[in-house]
Amino acid sequence: MALDRRVGFFEGLKYKGGGPMLAWILHRISGLGMIVFISLHVVASFFTQEMGSDWAISINIVYESVIFQLFIVFSVLYHGINGIRIIILDLWPRMLRYQKEMTWLQWLVVIPIYGLTIYIMIQRMITGE
Amino acid sequence: MQTRKVPHPGWNLEYLMFLFTRLSGLAFFLLAVIGMAAALIMGARYQMDLGTLMRWTFFPNPNHVLDSNIPDVTFGWANGFWQIMQFLAIFFGGTHGLNGLRVVLEDYIKRPFWQIVIRLLIFVLWVFMILVAVFVVLAS
Numbered sequence: 001m002a003l004d005r006r007v008g009f010f011e012g013l014k015y016k017g018g019g020p021m022l023a024w025i026l027h028r029i030s031g032l033g034m035i036v037f038i039s040l041h042v043v044a045s046f047f048t049q050e051m052g053s054d055w056a057i058s059i060n061i062v063y064e065s066v067i068f069q070l071f072i073v074f075s076v077l078y079h080g081i082n083g084i085r086i087i088i089l090d091l092w093p094r095m096l097r098y099q100k101e102m103t104w105l106q107w108l109v110v111i112p113i114y115g116l117t118i119y120i121m122i123q124r125m126i127t128g129e
Numbered sequence: 130m131q132t133r134k135v136p137h138p139g140w141n142l143e144y145l146m147f148l149f150t151r152l153s154g155l156a157f158f159l160l161a162v163i164g165m166a167a168a169l170i171m172g173a174r175y176q177m178d179l180g181t182l183m184r185w186t187f188f189p190n191p192n193h194v195l196d197s198n199i200p201d202v203t204f205g206w207a208n209g210f211w212q213i214m215q216f217l218a219i220f221f222g223g224t225h226g227l228n229g230l231r232v233v234l235e236d237y238i239k240r241p242f243w244q245i246v247i248r249l250l251i252f253v254l255w256v257f258m259i260l261v262a263v264f265v266v267l268a269s
Contacts, residue, residue: 031229038226042261083154090151120179 019103027082030075037063037072066125070118077114081106146228153221160218164189171206187222190215190266212266219262227255 015021040063047056062068085106089095095102138144165186184193189211231251238244 028233031226032233035226035230038222046261080154080158084158087151087154 018100020099023082023085023103023106026078027086030079030082033071033075034079037068037075066121069121073117073121074114077117078110081110146232150225150228153225156217156221157225160214160221161186164214164218188215188218215266216262219266220259223258223262224255227251227258 017024040059044056044059044063047053048060063072085102089099089102165182168182168185168189181194189206191207191211231248234247234251235244238247
């Protein structure tokens with residue numbers, strides 16, 4: 001909510017929200033990251049397909065780079081799984097009592113899937129498949 | 130202290146978008162599961178690499194997987210069912226995303242004037258996106 005806060009950026013970082021606050025920030029960042037990725041992808045595909053322009057191909061190089069791909073995989077996975085947690089909490093508000101445990105459980109789900117994915121991606125990148 | 134006007138509880142935009150965000154999130158899981166399962170059943174396990182499978186899963190358009198070495202994409206895939214699925218994917222994904230952008234931006238914008246400007250801009254973007262989506266889906 002757009003309250004009139006007079007809190008600086010670094011002071012805001014000191015706020016001890018813990019795991020759920022980290023989840024909120026990451027949900028926001030990953031959502032915005034997906035918007036950036038999909039917008040770039042749509043714009044670049046459109047201009048490549050319709051006009052075959054060079055600058056659209058250079059946008060392709062940006063979002064097909066490995067770092068961007070690793071970020072996007074994390075965004076999709078984290079946003080999706082965090083979204084499931086939010087839906088569960090909204091449908092059964094009694095679960096709010098176990099919100100910390102659910103946040104931990106969520107990391108236990110995200111880390112193995114993401115780790116396996118980036119392991120395969122980095123392996124493919126190194127062997128150059 | 131200047132605060133944002135909070136609407137009364139009821140069937141207003143905030144509540145509708147709250148519901149829509151949850152429902153479209155679930156719907157996106159459903160679309161992804163159906164798309165991936167169908168691609169695997171229709172031969173993805175022999176013909177597709179992981180990237181192509183992802184492209185097929187999140188936007189099941191024949192043109193989207195053209196530059197992979199799949200023999201014939203149109204076989205079994207270029208029909209009305211997948212066109213509806215594509216349109217739903219764009220509609221749910223785009224509306225969810227643009228609404229999320231609106232929520233994030235309105236958290237950091239204090240003045241009502243700029244809030245209205247942002248809402249209008251995002252609405253225009255949304256309409257434009259839907260039109261482009263209809264064009265892309267029907268033209269391919």
